[in-house]
Amino acid sequence: MSKNIKRYLIILTILVIILQSSLFTVDQRQQVLILQFGEPIRVINTPGIKFKLPFIQNSVFFEKRIIDLSLPEQEVIASDQKRLIINAYTKFQITDPLKFYTTVGSSFGLSNKLSGILDSSLRQVIGEVNLNELLTENRGDIMKKIKEAVGNSSKIFGIKIIDVRIMRADLPKENSDAIYARMQTEREKEAREIRAKGAEEADRIRAEANKQRTIILAEAKKNADIVRGNGESQANKIYANSLGKDPEFADFYRSMSAYKVALGNNNTKMIISQDNNFFKYFNNTKN
């Protein structure tokens, strides 16, 4: 009996070992290349429990999801000779594990090669455009071009480029300083202009107000003179109507009242000659 059990246990152990080296699960997120004595013979890209020959076949697992690869900051020269600091990332998927395995081997090998491709594609495409174009809606098209270039060059690796995107596209520090200087002077220009416009507007308003005042006063004077003139002419008419009846007497009468007003106060000093008509009788007493 114990012999039997031992036998069963041995058989069981062997069975487990064999199963363990022949059965394996492939995750939804993975794909597998089966190697036989190091030579790739088949690709498994569906998930589930899978079988391989024990001991003589190896399995190599690859990522099936979209993988990110970022390119560190690079200095790139645009076609207008402006230098740019650019960093970018690419999203790719391993579509052909066999090709991938034979051309790059590991993910580490890929990141070196793909970085190189990304870098050169970036330089090539951006070298053909002006900096200004990166600062418009064309940026999307430029990124598409880079994506195509990278896609073409990396086909041999058995990967598919899903996307290439520029993250930062900045100017180098020296240029940044120049931009800051420019921004500063632009703002100064603007501030001055605003202030000057303020002064202009203020002066205009003052001048306008002064003009208004002058006009108002002049109009008022004109109207006042007209009114005065009317009054005077009316008065003259009245005088003419009344005094005109006997100008000689009017002259006499007016003169009399004028004398009264002009000479009729206490301070008047007079040296009176006896020839005066007033003294007609005063002198003739002798007669």
Add this chain to the structure above:
Amino acid sequence: MLKNIPKPNYLNEFLFNISILSNGDKSPWGNGPWGSQPKNDENNSSGKKNQDNKNNKSNKNNDGKDFVDKIIEKTTNFFKKIFDNKKQNPAPKSGIGLLALVILLVYLSFGFYKVDPDENAVTLYFGKFYKITDPGLNYHIPFPFGQVIKKSVTNVNTEEFGFSSNKKNSDKYGRNFNAESLMLTGDENIVDIQFQIQWQIADIKDFVFNIAEPNQSIRKSAESAMREIIARTPIAQALSDGKMQIEQDTKNLLQEILDSYQAGVRIVLVQLRRVDPPEQVIDAFRDVQTAKADKEKEINESQAFANDIIPRARGTASQMKEEAEAYSKQVVANAQGEASRFLAVYNEYSKAKQVTKRRIYLETMEKIYGDADKIYIDKNSQSGGVMPYFPLNEISKKNNQTNK
């Protein structure tokens, strides 16, 4: 025997019940929780094994596991053979069988899992996606067959750019906020932007299976999207009224990018926290604001001046007008008065011209001479040797003194 087996607390009762049941001769499986029929009563152990496999199968819902089924069948047959041989010797049956049963039950009990109200989970069997489970208590065949990945789907995740609301974060990631926040605008200016995005898992299956390092991917895509939008926006717009547009555009672009990766992510919000000119030039920008205020001030002052002098001028004008009218009325009235007075006198005069005229003359002279300071010079007295002498100065002086 039971004591040797590690068991989670919440399973105690369950296990206890099962173990009582299993003490009887009859297999407990007949009415077991998984509802499958025992295949073979005469061979308990084999039946158990079979049952186990059956359970696996039924839970998998026959989801295209032909290969697995085959394996299961093979192992079943294999064990059947072994135990058939063993049938002659039923001694170890109760001991080994019970042990196997308990181990199995404990193993299976590990398959319960709880999905919290804010979570969804994906279940995988043999690495293959099986289903999405909603919140609640759920069951799966535990490792190594099944796997559960739980993610919070109602939780809103926040990513911050150019700043960190948690100070420790900046140290942890060693992020260079300046490099992150300074962006080139469409008119080749530089602007300092801090923003945050909020995202949610929209589709847990896509989120788990389609994209490696989803958090990092979202971050990078968000920064790229924001920079692309800023790169086509003039600085003036970014600093003033274009913020809403930038947020909206970035949100749309970012969603588009992530959808193209089928990332299973929904962008809830893109929010600009601060948009400023860079530190180096911020004074100049502020001065522009000051200049605007100065301009307003100047204009207001001049307006005040205008508001001051024009009404005054109008006041002066109406004063002049009234004065003129008063004068006019006055001269007319004077004229009328004088005229009617003259006419009255004239009426008298015309009755006896010579007499009236002489009378008027005399009355006038009487008044004048009567009041005046006068010296009468008699012609005749000249012969008497009077020399007329007029000290005008003294007269004036005297005059002044009397005035005083």
